[in-house]
Amino acid sequence: MxxxxxxxxxxxxxxxxxxxxxxxxxxxxxxxxxxxxxxxxxxxxxxxxxxxxxxxxxxxxxxxxxxxxxxxxxxxxxxxxxxxxxxxxxxxxxxAITISSEVINGFIAAWKNIFGVSESFSTTDSTQLFRLSREKENVRSVENVVARYKLLYKDIAAYSFSAPLDDMVTLLEGWLAERDPLKYFRRVIDEQQQARTLFDTCKEVVQFVQDQMGNYKDVLHFVRDNRDNFSFVPVELHEAVTQLMGIENATWPIGIRTYMKLRNTLAGAIDAKRTELRKQISEEYAKTYAQLEQGCKENEVSTSILSDQEVIVKLKTQSDSIPVLQTNLDTNAFFAEQTAKILAAKPKPKPMVGDDKNKKEETFDKKYPTQVALSTRTTLPIGSEADVDKYLAQLKKQLMAHIDKGETVMIIK
CATH class of the missing domain: 1.10.10 (Arc Repressor Mutant, subunit A)
Structure with a gap:
């Protein structure tokens, strides 16, 4: 019509x-x-x-x-x-059930209020209005709005800010379930303010997804990638950490610029801590290699048996995890491993040779030093020569416990 x-x-x-x-x-x-x-x-x-x-x-x-x-x-x-x-x-x-002009005009006004004047219909016929406002053949229909929001919601349902889309779909599907034209018109009229608020919010969500979804995901990935690193930022940034981590469960609206600013601040603090630890790791391994090279010299072993220092330092400093970098500061296990290689490569002693009468060949039992990690911590402060003597006596006691058993020792810690 x-x-x-x-x-x-x-x-x-x-x-x-x-x-x-x-x-x-x-x-x-x-x-x-x-x-x-x-x-x-x-x-x-x-x-x-x-x-x-x-x-x-x-x-x-x-x-x-x-x-x-x-x-x-x-x-x-x-x-x-x-x-x-x-x-x-x-x-x-x-x-036919006659629908009053008051209801028809109220429905048309409600539709314009919800979806905008440009989305209104040119007819005042109740049958046509009922069909045009609902059926998918009309691009402005409720069914098509539901389809569009369902499709978008499917893509972003994992994010809490998507809730308005789901709420709007639920409301509109309630309208579509109303098969009686008069009840349908009255329901739209009665729920127009709720629908308008939701529709305006959904438009904002759609615009956000189009313009800012990339930034939102970047911040979200930063939070998830640095969850173990946040505890190492300065105390004055702990509140910023709490605010930033809230993005995972944040509902609409999303203050993306605030989150990006927090991300940038914390990223700087975390990078500074990583840089500090990587420098310390490099220094620790430089000291360790110096000791190992001295060990090679003392045992007449080529330093070529040692693992490549550049490769090891790169391996130990490449992680972005601050807890891992802190663990990598400890070189004791590496020192013990490399020391074992030095001792294994140490040349065997040559047999002793005398005159024909006393000629004999000494045999040596193959005996490797025991690697020892000393307990070096103290429970009392050291403030005098007597305290130093007492401390050294404790270390000596630990060493002699091995030597008295006929062992030779190599201190690794």
């Missing part, structure tokens, strides 16, 4: 429509359309079935009558167009 189709001169029923209307008014509330066709195919009318269906359809278009199809009182236009002729007996016709 188009505006003006049944206004002015067209407002009155045609003679054929009047005859069918008189007949229908004498029948029960609901009548099978096939029976109407059969009635008017006989004398004194003798109408062809297509003609009768046309007249019945005009009464529906004038809102004097409504169709039902297979007991469904809300029949889509496409079903009428495609099946009325071939499945006439599945259609029934009943008096």
């Amino acid at each position: 188009n505006p003006g189709d049944y206004e002015g001169l067209n407002d009155s029923l045609t003679e054929a429509e009047h005859e069918v209307e008189i007949y229908l008014n004498k029948q029960y509330e609901e009548l099978n359309v096939g029976d109407v066709v059969a009635k008017f195919s006989k004398a004194p009318f003798g109408w062809d079935g297509i003609c009768t269906l046309y007249v019945v359809n005009e009464l529906v278009r004038r809102h004097r009558r409504d169709y039902s199809y297979s007991n469904n009182p809300n029949v889509e236009v496409s079903i009428v167009a495609n099946r009325l002729l071939s499945e006439t007996n599945k259609f029934t016709i009943r008096p």
